[in-house]
Amino acid sequence: MSGNHRVLLNSEKCIGCGLCASDCVASCIKIQNGKATAGQEGCIACGHCEAVCPQSAIVLTGFEEESESFNTQTRLDPQELLQAIRTRRSIRNFDNKEIDRDIVDMIIEAGRLAPTGSNSQNTCFIVLDKSKNELEKSAVKLFRSLTGIAKPFSKFLSRVDIDDSFFFKKAPLVIVLTGNSVNASLAAENMAFMAEANGLGALFSGFFTVCANSVPKIKKTLGMKRGEKAVTTLVIGYPKVKYYRTARREKARVRRV
Numbered sequence: 001m002s003g004n005h006r007v008l009l010n011s012e013k014c015i016g017c018g019l020c021a022s023d024c025v026a027s028c029i030k031i032q033n034g035k036a037t038a039g040q041e042g043c044i045a046c047g048h049c050e051a052v053c054p055q056s057a058i059v060l061t062g063f064e065e066e067s068e069s070f071n072t073q074t075r076l077d078p079q080e081l082l083q084a085i086r087t088r089r090s091i092r093n094f095d096n097k098e099i100d101r102d103i104v105d106m107i108i109e110a111g112r113l114a115p116t117g118s119n120s121q122n123t124c125f126i127v128l129d130k131s132k133n134e135l136e137k138s139a140v141k142l143f144r145s146l147t148g149i150a151k152p153f154s155k156f157l158s159r160v161d162i163d164d165s166f167f168f169k170k171a172p173l174v175i176v177l178t179g180n181s182v183n184a185s186l187a188a189e190n191m192a193f194m195a196e197a198n199g200l201g202a203l204f205s206g207f208f209t210v211c212a213n214s215v216p217k218i219k220k221t222l223g224m225k226r227g228e229k230a231v232t233t234l235v236i237g238y239p240k241v242k243y244y245r246t247a248r249r250e251k252a253r254v255r256r257v
Ligand SMILES: Cc1cc2nc3c(=O)[nH]c(=O)nc-3n(C[C@H](O)[C@H](O)[C@H](O)COP(=O)(O)O)c2cc1C
Pocket: 088, 089, 090, 091, 092, 203, 204, 205, 206, 207, 208, 232, 247
């Protein structure tokens, strides 16, 4: 977490209902003499206390954005959601059409709002802009040299053609996510869903992610710091391909213990 956050309690508004205390993951809030009191030690600034207070008696400081009130709970239709998950596909063929900036911002917003372990919010979203073509060229160069060596050992690599758009498939938007593996993956899935909700398609490029973590020149262009790890790369654009049926999947490996 970057900011300096504090839980501010308004004792005049507080009715001592205890909802904040029971929802505080770090047990920082106690009810004393019918009022909530907050200690800062161990607070992960998750904002649950402010969000759950029916009296608006709590403010969590140190963020650039305000907390927003809402009355109705948004619920997704379970069958529609499952159908959307079932029918989405990785897209590897994109239209040559730019994506509006407000849609790009909405996709990043969906990633920013994903949960993070200990509320660390440590995912970084690197949007490839002017450097996109140059980065793809560097990655193509690496893969062509690697596949030369690996071809005899890999059926996949012996068949695949590393063309100039092997990594980004001519998509207009590429975002590399760095940080913690689980956090960044959750952010990426939110982003892929948001892309799809906007009529876009997405591909997770594991191949480019490998390059981002192994080629010093690519790391430097991405502005990656020492120890910073690329977790995944989202390639996004308008699909040039339409699917008529679902792709078959193996049964879920479920273990009940
Ligand atoms: C972590 C991850 C990395 C992937 N990397 C690549 C990649 O580099 N190139 C590619 O063409 N597909 C890549 N894929 C797409 C998978 O091949 C694809 O998800 C899988 O075949 C299932 O197809 P579907 O996504 O259409 O359901 C990746 C998927 C994931 C989850």
